[in-house]
Amino acid sequence: MTNIDSFISFIETPPLWKGTKFDITQFIFPVIDLSQFIFEPIPDKIRLGHQMEHIFHQLVSHSKEFKVLAHNLPVKDENRTIGEIDFILQHTLSKEFIHVELTYKFYLLDSMISKDSIHQLIGPNRKDTFFKKAEKIKHKQFQLLHTPEGIEVLKDLNIDHKTIQHKACFKSQVFVPYQYNEILTTSLNNACIVGFWINSKGFNTSIFQQFQYFMPIKSEWILQPSKNTLWKSHQEIMAEINNYLKANRAPMIWIKKSDTVFDKCFVVWW
Secondary structure: OOOHHHHHHHHHOOEOOOOEEOOEEEOOOOOOOHHHOOOOOOOOOOOHHHHHHHHHHHHHHHOOOEEEEEEEEEEEEOOEEEEEEEEEEEEOOOOOEEEEEEEEEEEEEOOOOOOOHHHHEEOOOOOOEHHHHHHHHHHHHOHHHHOHHHHHHHHHOOOOOOOOEEEEEEEEEEEEEOOOOOOOOOOOOHHHEEEEEEEHHHHOOOOOOOOEEEOOOHHHOOOOHHHOOOOEOHHHHHHHHHHHHHOOOOOEEEEEOOOOOEEEEEEEOO
């Protein structure tokens, strides 16, 4: 992941909510002047979440608004690591200290789970949910800095734990059911909706056989499909999809409908 498009896509991905919701304040990402930005290559063989941390770190360090004081800072109880702090920033003008927990998620909205879309957002393989992640941020990751061990870590940075602000940089791409016409709850940002999800039976129909397809690797999920030049037929992509579905894994698919119209979707096994 060494393409500038990855940094642009990160910047352009909206926050999952605005302001303070769910008792979590959203970090307002600074305006970045990319004309003077020279990125450092990001390792390919690390998890997507860690790749996002590299992108966040480089972009915020490039901004004039914040100074990065710490990144991936472990909090230990003697020799046992009890948690990790994503970022400690200092605002260059106000000198305020800000603890930022970074999250970049791909969520599918399953309207069968609940009447409230806060509880309907799940991971493509149904292994994680937005509600559980929000609860973890509030009750574990934010509170970590106020434990005796966290207080000591902040003391090393000359920061009083009582003065630090907690915020989340929570960006997300949301996929709704195919031909879903409703909107998210007013608590969530509808600008995050970027595509749809569908099961293999629905995808393997004549409606989709006329288009071209590409299956991005996970590090490419944040990118825009229009940047891709390698496309396959519906029959070719179905062979790839089936390999994933057999392992209970839902792949992301890019769809080329014309030279100017593209879609993102997940084909699910459930």
